[in-house]
Amino acid sequence: MSMLPQAHPPADLISAEIAIVGSGPGGAVTGMLLAQAGRDVVMLEEGAHVEVDAYRAFSPEEMHAKLRNNGMTMALGPSPVAFWEARCVGGGSEVNRGLYHRPSPEVIAAWAERQSIEALSPEDMTDLALEGEKVAKISTLPGPAPKVSLKLAEGAEAMGWSHMEVPRLYSYGADWQSAPQPGLKQSMSATYIPAFVAAGGRLQTGIRVTGLRRENGIWRLKARARGIWGQKTIEIRAKTVFIACGATQTPALLRRSGIKRHVGDSLAYHSMIKVVARFDEEITGDTPLDPVHQVKHFDPRFSLGASVSNPATTAFALSDRPDLLPRLASEWRHWGCYYAQSTGGMGTVRRLPGFEDPLIRAKDNPQDIEDLSAGLRALCECLFAAGAQAIYPNIQGAADLYGPQDLARLPRRLDPATVSLSTLHLTATCPMGAEDRGSVCDSFGRVWGAEDLYLADSAMLPGPTVVNPQGTIMAMARRNMNHFLH
Amino acid sequence: MSEPFDPQGFLPALSQTLLTPYGREGDGALCHQVSGFLAAQRRGLPHAMPYAMGLASVLMELSCVPLKGRRFSRLPLAARVEMVNFWRRAPLSAIRNFLKFHEVFAAYIAHSGPVELRPEMPAEKKADPA
Numbered sequence: 001m002s003m004l005p006q007a008h009p010p011a012d013l014i015s016a017e018i019a020i021v022g023s024g025p026g027g028a029v030t031g032m033l034l035a036q037a038g039r040d041v042v043m044l045e046e047g048a049h050v051e052v053d054a055y056r057a058f059s060p061e062e063m064h065a066k067l068r069n070n071g072m073t074m075a076l077g078p079s080p081v082a083f084w085e086a087r088c089v090g091g092g093s094e095v096n097r098g099l100y101h102r103p104s105p106e107v108i109a110a111w112a113e114r115q116s117i118e119a120l121s122p123e124d125m126t127d128l129a130l131e132g133e134k135v136a137k138i139s140t141l142p143g144p145a146p147k148v149s150l151k152l153a154e155g156a157e158a159m160g161w162s163h164m165e166v167p168r169l170y171s172y173g174a175d176w177q178s179a180p181q182p183g184l185k186q187s188m189s190a191t192y193i194p195a196f197v198a199a200g201g202r203l204q205t206g207i208r209v210t211g212l213r214r215e216n217g218i219w220r221l222k223a224r225a226r227g228i229w230g231q232k233t234i235e236i237r238a239k240t241v242f243i244a245c246g247a248t249q250t251p252a253l254l255r256r257s258g259i260k261r262h263v264g265d266s267l268a269y270h271s272m273i274k275v276v277a278r279f280d281e282e283i284t285g286d287t288p289l290d291p292v293h294q295v296k297h298f299d300p301r302f303s304l305g306a307s308v309s310n311p312a313t314t315a316f317a318l319s320d321r322p323d324l325l326p327r328l329a330s331e332w333r334h335w336g337c338y339y340a341q342s343t344g345g346m347g348t349v350r351r352l353p354g355f356e357d358p359l360i361r362a363k364d365n366p367q368d369i370e371d372l373s374a375g376l377r378a379l380c381e382c383l384f385a386a387g388a389q390a391i392y393p394n395i396q397g398a399a400d401l402y403g404p405q406d407l408a409r410l411p412r413r414l415d416p417a418t419v420s421l422s423t424l425h426l427t428a429t430c431p432m433g434a435e436d437r438g439s440v441c442d443s444f445g446r447v448w449g450a451e452d453l454y455l456a457d458s459a460m461l462p463g464p465t466v467v468n469p470q471g472t473i474m475a476m477a478r479r480n481m482n483h484f485l486h
Numbered sequence: 487m488s489e490p491f492d493p494q495g496f497l498p499a500l501s502q503t504l505l506t507p508y509g510r511e512g513d514g515a516l517c518h519q520v521s522g523f524l525a526a527q528r529r530g531l532p533h534a535m536p537y538a539m540g541l542a543s544v545l546m547e548l549s550c551v552p553l554k555g556r557r558f559s560r561l562p563l564a565a566r567v568e569m570v571n572f573w574r575r576a577p578l579s580a581i582r583n584f585l586k587f588h589e590v591f592a593a594y595i596a597h598s599g600p601v602e603l604r605p606e607m608p609a610e611k612k613a614d615p616a
Binding site: 059060064069070071072073074310311312314315316318319320322325326328329332352355356357359417 | 507508523526527529530531532533534574579586589590593594595596597598
């Protein structure tokens with residue numbers, strides 16, 4: 001089966017022993033291990049296959065080719081939270097920056113205890129992550145980090161806070177400085193999916209599964225196939241189904257299929273607020289490498305980080321400060337984008353009858369706003385310690401800050417109505433665990449009350465990962481697959 | 487500088503107006519690009535939001551008649567800039583948010599370099615058949 005986009009419509013009926021819905025980090029790991037074990041697997045992906053380096057990262061072209069709703073997804077609520085959700089082969093791994101953390105031992109231990117999850121240990125998860133790193137390589141930057149990133153490290157150093165260069169799922173060649181793109185992202189479409197196809201797995205793109213039901217021991221998936229040839233309704237039949245469409249689409253599919261108990265009740269996400277800091281010297285555009293530093297000193301309450309800081313992405317970081325946008329073209333090399341990220345965002349996912357997209361609601365969580373406010377203050381302190389001349393918080397009507405003495409001008413507690421929050425890390429809408437712990441699936445991803453139906457993505461994680469979640473999702477999918485196969 | 491831009495309709499007129507802070511309002515190619523991108527982003531919004539955006543556009547287009555004597559898209563550029571500044575301070579947050587949505591994407595495209603978007607799939611549909 002080719003990995004190319006489907007030029008012709010698929011058959012009206014596709015049969016396989018196992019169907020996987022979704023091809024992101026969870027689905028790709030699951031698919032590769034199943035195919036390598038000799039199972040007959042078909043992987044269904046709603047989006048298209050787009051080469052990992054086909055577009056400039058964060059460009060308008062990439063946004064339209066790889067993101068659901070052209071990147072216009074959001075959780076509604078007291079403070080709407082914008083987020084990007086991938087819709088392409090490889091899922092979220094294709095659109096993130098590839099920052100990679102192994103599963104946090106503290107988080108894993110807490111999950112195991114709180115959800116009574118069998119045989120889940122931090123040590124095993126680390127070993128599983130190490131196994132995964134043999135397929136998708138991780139590495140630190142091949143040269144000096146960009147100044148915008150080093151400034152964060154410098155500030156943290158001055159404050160006495162722990163910080164780190166986060167490794168990335170990237171492979172750099174010796175010619176990274178002269179190559180059109182500095183390194184190849186080890187996304188799913190460049191690593192696990194080719195391994196899945198090489199092992200005999202079938203990948204079908206342009207297929208959106210709209211519902212599933214079980215009849216006579218077989219799962220029947222109703223789907224809409226779409227391509228340049230048009231669209232049609234098809235059916236997929238499989239004995240076993242793994243759902244891995246991500247933290248919002250997985251609960252939406254379960255709910256559309258009549259599986260509702262606890263489904264979508266416990267969305268967790270990392271809330272992010274941005275600032276732009278101006279330095280006397282030029283700090284961006286000095287290298288094609290992306291910022292990689294994070295301050296994890298305050299984990300698990302919040303963390304700080306440096307973002308990609310080109311003129312286009314800085315425009316987003318100033319969404320609530322349109323007064324600054326006219327200066328962007330002439331001053332951007334002196335401006336760096338930074339973020340504070342808390343870990344207590346909560347919400348729900350529900351089906352909205354008549355619409356394709358589920359309704360995602362962000363709940364008011366005072367503790368999360370408290371943490372984010374503290375994170376914003378710490379971020380500004382850190383940047384001033386690194387020599388920032390001015391800091392522009394992305395808050396409606398906020399005062400510009402010109403030194404540590406101005407920190408008092410920051411709101412003590414952020415008003416959700418005046419800040420633009422965003423997130424990339426959504427999890428826990430169908431958590432795993434013991435049946436009496438509000439879980440949707442058991443300790444190994446099997447959906448309670450449904451035979452041969454499993455979850456294999458960020459939805460099954462029991463809570464926020466505190467670190468960038470891809471490493472945790474992949475390790476958990478590998479763990480559950482080892483259990484399934486053995 | 488590319489060919490002059492003659493805005494036809496609310497969105498092209500708004501796009502051109504939002505490029506004035508960058509001195510790019512005379513760049514016809516960029517105005518077309520911004521207008522096209524904004525239209526695509528609006529179509530991509532979930533649920534009934536694309537319809538809400540359309541309705542808001544009609545209301546804002548017509549709201550200029552009592553204030554300026556003409557629809558927004560028929561106003562000269564200077565008058566459109568005044569209207570945008572007026573909306574920016576509007577007491578109704580929906581109007582400010584509407585403007586913010588367009589303003590941020592206009593800035594994003596203005597600073598993104600040449601943009602070549604792929605055509606949308608012909609059968610793209612938002613309604614859920616399930």
